[in-house]
Amino acid sequence: MTHFDISEFQPQAWKIISQSFKSDKLAGTYLLLGKEGYGQFYFAVSMTALFNCHSPQETDSTGILLPCRECSNCRKIFSLNFEGLSFALALPPHKNENEAMDFTNKYLQEKREEPFRILKASSSRNIPMAVSRDIKNRMSRIALSGMKRVVVFYQMELMKKSSADSLLKLIEEPPKETIIILTAEKAEYLLPTIQSRAQRIKLKRSEPDLIGKYLKNNYDISDKKSNLAAHISDGSPGEAIDIILDDAEDNDSLRAVSFLLFRTLIDDASYETVSHINEMLTLNNRGKIESMLQFWQSLIRDSSNYAVNKSEDDIVNIDFLNEIKRLSQNFNSPELGLSMADNIKITLADMRRNVHIQGALTAMVIRIKSGLKAAS
Amino acid sequence: MKFLVSKSRLSHYLQYILQVVPAKTTLPVLSNILIEALDNKLKISATDLDISMTVSLECKVTKKGGICIPAKILFDIFKELPESEISFESNNSRLEIKFPNGSYKIATVPADDFPQLPTVNTKKEIRISGSELVEMIKKTTFACSDDDTRPALNGVLWQTKGERMQMVATDGHRLAKTSVVNTKLKGMYDDVIIPPKVLNLIPKFTGENEDEIGIIFGDNSIIFSLENMVLTSRLIEGPYPNFEQVIPVENDKKLIISREELSGAVRRVSILSNALTHQVKFSIKDNTLTLTTANADVGGEGKETLSCDFKGDSIEMGYNAAYVSDILQKIDASEVAVELSSTVSAGVVYPADKSKEDFLCLIMPLRLAE
Numbered sequence A: 001m002t003h004f005d006i007s008e009f010q011p012q013a014w015k016i017i018s019q020s021f022k023s024d025k026l027a028g029t030y031l032l033l034g035k036e037g038y039g040q041f042y043f044a045v046s047m048t049a050l051f052n053c054h055s056p057q058e059t060d061s062t063g064i065l066l067p068c069r070e071c072s073n074c075r076k077i078f079s080l081n082f083e084g085l086s087f088a089l090a091l092p093p094h095k096n097e098n099e100a101m102d103f104t105n106k107y108l109q110e111k112r113e114e115p116f117r118i119l120k121a122s123s124s125r126n127i128p129m130a131v132s133r134d135i136k137n138r139m140s141r142i143a144l145s146g147m148k149r150v151v152v153f154y155q156m157e158l159m160k161k162s163s164a165d166s167l168l169k170l171i172e173e174p175p176k177e178t179i180i181i182l183t184a185e186k187a188e189y190l191l192p193t194i195q196s197r198a199q200r201i202k203l204k205r206s207e208p209d210l211i212g213k214y215l216k217n218n219y220d221i222s223d224k225k226s227n228l229a230a231h232i233s234d235g236s237p238g239e240a241i242d243i244i245l246d247d248a249e250d251n252d253s254l255r256a257v258s259f260l261l262f263r264t265l266i267d268d269a270s271y272e273t274v275s276h277i278n279e280m281l282t283l284n285n286r287g288k289i290e291s292m293l294q295f296w297q298s299l300i301r302d303s304s305n306y307a308v309n310k311s312e313d314d315i316v317n318i319d320f321l322n323e324i325k326r327l328s329q330n331f332n333s334p335e336l337g338l339s340m341a342d343n344i345k346i347t348l349a350d351m352r353r354n355v356h357i358q359g360a361l362t363a364m365v366i367r368i369k370s371g372l373k374a375a376s
Numbered sequence B: 001m002k003f004l005v006s007k008s009r010l011s012h013y014l015q016y017i018l019q020v021v022p023a024k025t026t027l028p029v030l031s032n033i034l035i036e037a038l039d040n041k042l043k044i045s046a047t048d049l050d051i052s053m054t055v056s057l058e059c060k061v062t063k064k065g066g067i068c069i070p071a072k073i074l075f076d077i078f079k080e081l082p083e084s085e086i087s088f089e090s091n092n093s094r095l096e097i098k099f100p101n102g103s104y105k106i107a108t109v110p111a112d113d114f115p116q117l118p119t120v121n122t123k124k125e126i127r128i129s130g131s132e133l134v135e136m137i138k139k140t141t142f143a144c145s146d147d148d149t150r151p152a153l154n155g156v157l158w159q160t161k162g163e164r165m166q167m168v169a170t171d172g173h174r175l176a177k178t179s180v181v182n183t184k185l186k187g188m189y190d191d192v193i194i195p196p197k198v199l200n201l202i203p204k205f206t207g208e209n210e211d212e213i214g215i216i217f218g219d220n221s222i223i224f225s226l227e228n229m230v231l232t233s234r235l236i237e238g239p240y241p242n243f244e245q246v247i248p249v250e251n252d253k254k255l256i257i258s259r260e261e262l263s264g265a266v267r268r269v270s271i272l273s274n275a276l277t278h279q280v281k282f283s284i285k286d287n288t289l290t291l292t293t294a295n296a297d298v299g300g301e302g303k304e305t306l307s308c309d310f311k312g313d314s315i316e317m318g319y320n321a322a323y324v325s326d327i328l329q330k331i332d333a334s335e336v337a338v339e340l341s342s343t344v345s346a347g348v349v350y351p352a353d354k355s356k357e358d359f360l361c362l363i364m365p366l367r368l369a370e
Helices: A010-020 A040-052 A072-078 A095-112 A128-141 A161-166 A168-172 A208-218 A223-232 A239-247 A253-267 A272-282 A286-309 A318-331 A332-352 A357-375 B006-016 B069-079 B130-143 B195-205 B260-268 B323-330
Strands: A029-033 A083-090 A149-151 A178-184 A199-202 B002-006 B030-036 B040-045 B052-059 B060-063 B065-070 B085-091 B092-101 B102-107 B126-128 B156-159 B162-170 B174-181 B192-194 B212-217 B221-226 B229-234 B253-259 B279-285 B290-296 B300-307 B308-309 B316-319 B335-340 B347-351 B359-363
Touching: A010 A040, A010 A199, A029 A040, A029 B060, A040 A072, A040 A149, A040 A178, A072 A083, A083 A128, A095 A128, A128 A168, A161 A168, A199 B102, A208 A239, A223 A272, A239 A253, A253 A272, A253 A286, A253 A318, A253 A357, A272 A357, A272 B092, A272 B347, A286 A318, A286 A357, A318 A332, A332 A357, A357 B162, B002 B006, B002 B195, B006 B040, B006 B052, B006 B085, B030 B060, B030 B069, B052 B195, B060 B279, B065 B069, B069 B102, B102 B347, B130 B156, B130 B162, B130 B174, B130 B195, B130 B212, B130 B323, B174 B323, B192 B195, B192 B347, B195 B221, B195 B229, B253 B260, B260 B279, B260 B300, B260 B323, B260 B335, B279 B323, B316 B323, B323 B359
Parallel strands: A029 A178, A029 A199, A083 A149, A149 A178
Antiparallel strands: B002 B060, B002 B085, B030 B040, B030 B065, B040 B052, B052 B229, B085 B092, B092 B102, B126 B212, B156 B162, B156 B192, B162 B174, B174 B359, B212 B221, B221 B229, B253 B308, B253 B335, B279 B290, B279 B316, B290 B300, B335 B347, B347 B359
């Protein structure tokens, strides 16, 4: 795998960490904000590597520090095999500690293989109380000299309030030589008492060209596919990886990719997206395209309903709740939702009549785009 | 790395070392053991990050080196091998295990990937009596807490400053304190809080022998040096609560009773106690102790009367029978003394024929139902 330093994806955020480390002014607790696919995990691991690297490297132009990736600590940290790095991950429901550890190991293995990969589960996940308890227990041990321990509470918004409450003391005053890293999509998803105890670092969207380069270097895919994935990923390397790895073997991946295409369709005003979306759609087979369009219909229904009723109760695709709320701003006219749904219905019918699929899809995307433009 | 060792000899040590290898872990390297071939000596180490164990054995080393190998796989292979001299040779991330009838190859991990183990500086080692240490461990670890809100109580406090070195453990409901005359460690080290897990391993490896055990106090760890084995444990961050202030000094009532009779009666009566509280009522009047319990859930009642030597006004107390049993098990005397004050204050239990300074336990009473 070709390594890309985190500073390439998150230059501003990394600069803050590098400068704090250089001036020995590290905070006790950091809160990494942004979408999971922006690279929160990779950022946290890179922080751990910088703090424990035997010979951090200074980049020529900016003086930014980076972990060397070659010393024994860097090797262990980037392979997630470092004794000073602990993770509290959100897990699906499990029967016992053994099963919880299996889930954790499965997720860590996914992250080992691809640090930007978005973690998924077929059911809702949360950071179990037992995991927090275990971390607290480990943190009660005196840290080994010369080592900066790092504990990452990943996707903190998926922790129950009671568990989060029990961590306040640890977060407010981490033990000696220990840094706590919390990650969340948005600060307001966390308890105010937690927000106020951490230094916020905002992770941002990455440039599509950089994402495309990363994909081309690390995956055996065509330039066309990597460019398309990079452009519709909304600056999220994790989502771009989801797109290219999606063979739609599992339903969750298909939903995720379908949602990204739908979001691009609504958000991106340019007609260039028409070809991007169309090409992405046609990279899949007929069955998958039908499933994706049916999912779009349910998203249109959710967004229109929320625009009218402002009620979460009517939303079917609850896993995309926040995004649906945002997209619903485009559905203030009930007619728009109806016409979009009709367009998809017609396209689905056309596909079943064996018409030229690419042509039918292009026509559908153009019609939807025109409708959106007219409504705005 | 290349060395030759007999199957039985290595199996013996592998059994020890496997006790430290975690059954499941999120850190893959921990399921490995580190094998280091030095000058005619083999060192095998394992760690779960809390405890590390290193065993050393003499063997014929033809090429020095070190590697990590999956502990369970090695142990499973070894278990099935016939008794013979077995050769180990590592080459290109693989370890070849050869015996007269065949060979096995296992993928290895570089020795550098193994977590850093504390350095054993034998110059700083102080040797103390093994039997005394084991005795102190047995008398205290049972009272450690497992409450994560007060981590310091999850360990045993070992104080070595004064004329007597003492160990203390408490979970807030009971406390155990034992001390012996301090001949070697006096004033040399600060108080340390040791996780009970490592302490409970020491009696397993020392048995009943009287050998001395080497102790090395580190900044963040404590090292126990036994014959052919080094056990290391991370220390728990302090401070330990001021336990002295909870030990009553003016309990005016004193009960002396046969340990065996009391222990048996508590065990029997507790069968019908509440499954949650294990509450047993101790009524002491004149020279008679009556133990009673009632359990509405099963519609049962229990009562036993024992004769005792009691000084003071009659009193009724409620105790958790499990805690009383634990304490009585640790007292090595035919009679126990119990000092009491009121129905809400702690009782002090100790061997009747010894000083409280040697060993005492504290037990908090339960509130009796009206």
